[in-house]
Amino acid sequence: MCSSAWINLICSSCTKGVTFFFLHALGYYARVQGVSYLLEAFLKKTECNCQIVNLGAGMDTLFWRLKDENLLPRKYFEVDFPMIVARKIHNIKSKHPLSKPIIETHSGDSLLIDSHSLDSSRYSIVGADLRFSSDLEEKLKKHQLDVHLPTVLVAECVLVYMTPQQSADLLKWAASTFPVAMFINYEQVNMADRFGQIMIENLQRRQCNLAGVEVCRSLESQKERLLVNGWENAHAIDMMKVYSFLPQADVKRIEELEFLDEKELFEQLMQHYCICWASKDSSNLGLADITF
Incomplete structure (x- = not known):
């Protein structure tokens, strides 16, 4: 579930102070800026001679933002469920501002595009289930994934919907597949405290199950998951x-857009999300030095 939904659940009985929309804007701003900072640091370390794999990308527009900033990697991949991918491909095909950058950066033969995949020389979108890494790897390789190229994998509010074993399998696959790589993960944390438990209970009442929430106990448990799976x-x-x-x-x-008079609530919400990142660096590019 995205941060806006969490805030809506927590703030559903709040009738005063900062609006849900403003809290969401602040949280989303921090999320975008935080992930972008790490991603751009990786791109600079590799001089864009790399690839990005955006896991559970949904309707994300990162590819277009990177093109506007002249920071495109050699290849950019997106992965999501086939139903989500079909919707995004339809949007790309029907909206010129989305299709134009893909065409502009493409070289070689005609674009490959069908209802559940799109492949150009710089951008690919693949329909796959992240719970099955062998199927995921096969589909990515069909779209010219190069396992020897430095690779950054991004997952935003994705792993928490997988069981701990499923997310461990995905992390282990990524660590064992790419000799030079970085994994960026954004999701919940500190979910064992009272505030976190209220969030979980509200979701359960709405039949929304966070299958991987036990790994979100603390910052240490988040780091440990990455380390034990090969990073x-x-x-x-x-x-x-x-x-x-x-x-x-x-x-x-x-x-200043709106007076922030619920600072304690805002801080509690922000303390229940985190950014985690891990790397492996056989080429000694200095990925371990990337930090805030």
Whole structure:
């Protein structure tokens, strides 16, 4: 579930103070900025001679943002369930601002596109179930995945919907497949405390099950999951910490859009999300040095 849904659940009885929409805007701003910071650090270390695999990408527009910033990797992959992929491909085909950058960056033969996959020389979108890594790898390789190229994998609110064993299998596959790689994960944390339990109970009443929530006990449990599944080093910080690292002029401007009078609630929410990242670096590119 996205952060907006969480905030809606927690704030459903709140009738005063900052609106749900403003809390969501602040949280989403920190999420985008935090993930982008790590991603761009990887792109700089590799001089964009790399590939990105966006896991559970949904309607994400990262490929288009990177193109606008002249930061495209050699190949950009997106993976999601076939139903989601079909919807996104339809949007790309029907909206010129989305299809134009793909065509502009394509070279070689005609674009390969059907209802559940799209493959160009710089951008691919693949329909696959992340719970089955062998099927995932096969489909990615059909779209010219190069396992010897430095690779950054991004998962935002994805692993928490998989069982701990399923997410461990995915992490282990990634660590064993790419000699030079980084994994960026954004999801819940500190879910064993009272605030976290209320969040879980609210979701359960709505028949929404977070199958992997037990791994979200703490920042240490998040790091441990990465390390035990083959990654050489790992880091994890909560989103309140990320928020404190953001450009203060931007933070002040955003906070002034609406008076932030529920700071305690905002801090609690931000302390229940985190960014974790891990790397392995056989080429000594300095990936272990990437941090906030």
